[in-house]
Amino acid sequence: MNLKNHSILTWLLLVIFSQSVFSQKSPKNVIFLIGDGMGLAQIYSGMMANRNHLELERCTYSGFSKTYSADNFTTDSGAGGTALACGVKTKNHMIGMNPDSIAVQSILEEASKNKLATGIVVSCALTHATPASYIAHQVNREMNEEIASDYLKTDIDVFIGGGRKYFEDRTDSRNLTKELKAKNYQIVYKLDDVKAIKSGKLAGLLYEDQNPGMPERASMLPDATQSALNILSNNKKGFFLMVEGSQIDWGGHNNNSTQVIKEMLDFDQTIGKALDFAKQDGNTLVIITADHETGGMSITEGKVGTDQMKILFSTKNHSGIPVPIFAYGPGAENFTGFMENISFKAKIERLLKLKK
Numbered sequence: 001m002n003l004k005n006h007s008i009l010t011w012l013l014l015v016i017f018s019q020s021v022f023s024q025k026s027p028k029n030v031i032f033l034i035g036d037g038m039g040l041a042q043i044y045s046g047m048m049a050n051r052n053h054l055e056l057e058r059c060t061y062s063g064f065s066k067t068y069s070a071d072n073f074t075t076d077s078g079a080g081g082t083a084l085a086c087g088v089k090t091k092n093h094m095i096g097m098n099p100d101s102i103a104v105q106s107i108l109e110e111a112s113k114n115k116l117a118t119g120i121v122v123s124c125a126l127t128h129a130t131p132a133s134y135i136a137h138q139v140n141r142e143m144n145e146e147i148a149s150d151y152l153k154t155d156i157d158v159f160i161g162g163g164r165k166y167f168e169d170r171t172d173s174r175n176l177t178k179e180l181k182a183k184n185y186q187i188v189y190k191l192d193d194v195k196a197i198k199s200g201k202l203a204g205l206l207y208e209d210q211n212p213g214m215p216e217r218a219s220m221l222p223d224a225t226q227s228a229l230n231i232l233s234n235n236k237k238g239f240f241l242m243v244e245g246s247q248i249d250w251g252g253h254n255n256n257s258t259q260v261i262k263e264m265l266d267f268d269q270t271i272g273k274a275l276d277f278a279k280q281d282g283n284t285l286v287i288i289t290a291d292h293e294t295g296g297m298s299i300t301e302g303k304v305g306t307d308q309m310k311i312l313f314s315t316k317n318h319s320g321i322p323v324p325i326f327a328y329g330p331g332a333e334n335f336t337g338f339m340e341n342i343s344f345k346a347k348i349e350r351l352l353k354l355k356k
């Protein structure tokens with residue numbers, strides 16, 4: 001090959017290389033939505049009952065997540081949440097720790113250290129296993145007061161949910177609300193007050209203990225998610241927001257398909273808010289998955305596009321089957337096929353270019 005051909009070849013290779021590098025789109029923001037106990041039957045029953053449509057159908061990529069924990073074929077929400085948040089398989093009931101009880105940094109904590117804005121919005125107590133996995137490090141999910149205290153150890157910008165008593169009416173003498181105020185948090189107790197806040201740090205302690213179910217909770221989850229997006233998107237460096245539809249799981253434990261469907265549709269409304277934001281923003285990756293399936297739910301018969309379905313449950317507990325993943329926005333193509341539940345963290349780390 002002569003010199004001229006060689007330089008043309010080099011130039012061509014450079015063009016191909018740079019195109020492959022620059023075509024890998026990176027998001028600025030990530031919204032991670034967890035439907036607790038949300039398997040395919042929970043999704044499909046909601047879709048049928050909602051005239052054969054869900055907002056999550058707008059997602060362009062999908063896959064499956066393997067949910068087993070370090071010590072059990074069938075995970076709980078502690079080990080399931082810890083896998084999604086911290087990227088480690090741990091023992092059931094543990095929060096933000098590996099099986100040797102050593103704390104592992106969550107993706108939310110890492111995003112916060114990298115100066116991204118961060119938030120948690122849930123339809124249960126803020127100390128419950130799933131949100132706890134993103135913010136706390138405790139050997140047992142039942143340690144509600146210790147988990148509440150762990151919110152003070154972070155720089156999380158927005159958290160909205162229930163569980164006020166674990167912050168204010170504690171067995172030790174601490175009043176965490178006072179301590180949060182000293183850290184410049186705005187503390188609110190009503191959804192209307194959440195909606196009025198447009199910037200700064202916010203702790204929304206909306207219920208004494210667990211949030212009520214649907215329809216009593218009304219638009220709490222989608223509205224609080226919208227408020228969190230409004231506040232977090234003020235940060236020019238980007239944000240990480242975790243949102244949980246917490247009570248799909250409770251419908252599964254109760255073997256109550258009506259409850260599952262109501263909670264599924266509330267979560268889907270919330271997914272719609274996230275997808276609307278991402279569509280308009282253009283730099284936001286939305287990921288939707290579950291920590292596990294609950295109830296071993298199946299649908300054997302039905303009438304398409306209606307709530308007339310024969311729905312069966314095979315357990316009052318969780319099942320061990322994989323759960324679906326849906327993704328939308330820049331980087332969504334990374335969340336396809338069969339994934340381990342521990343691989344979300346590293347993928348988000350890489351996409352958001354976070355330093356450990």
Ligand code: MG
Pocket residue numbers: 036077128129130131244246249
């Ligand atoms: Mg949960």
Ligand code: ZN
Pocket residue numbers: 037077249250253294318
């Ligand atoms: Zn459960």
